[in-house]
Amino acid sequence: MSLKQEAKALRACKGCLFLQKGSDFMARGCPNCEDVLQMQQSRDAVEDYTTTQFEGGAAIIKPPESWVARFMRLDRKIPGMYAMSCSAKLPAEKQAQLDGTA
Ligand SMILES: [Zn+2]
Secondary structure (H helix, E strand, O other): OOOHHHHHOOEEOOOOOOEEEEEHHHOOOOOOOHHHHOOOHHHHHHHHHOOEEEEEEEEOOOHHHOHHHOOOOOOOOOEEEOEEEEEOOHHHHHHHHHHHOO
């Protein structure tokens, strides 16, 4: 892929499955996980903590009332587009920090 295509391709955050363009992860980081993953302005972090290997996509408009959100345990996350599943995992210590168990 060219750099331009790469910037436009949707990527999924490995922490919360939030979907946005790679260029948006670079510009803003992940709206749910930025405190831990700190992807803003870091191409390396974006490549490590997001992936293009995800399946599906669902829009979560109002998290608490959406059955999809409950099903996906996203009820505490911001509205947006989320991947349905993703096989790539965060490093264990990052996932533990996100889960609040670190
Ligand atoms: Zn995230």
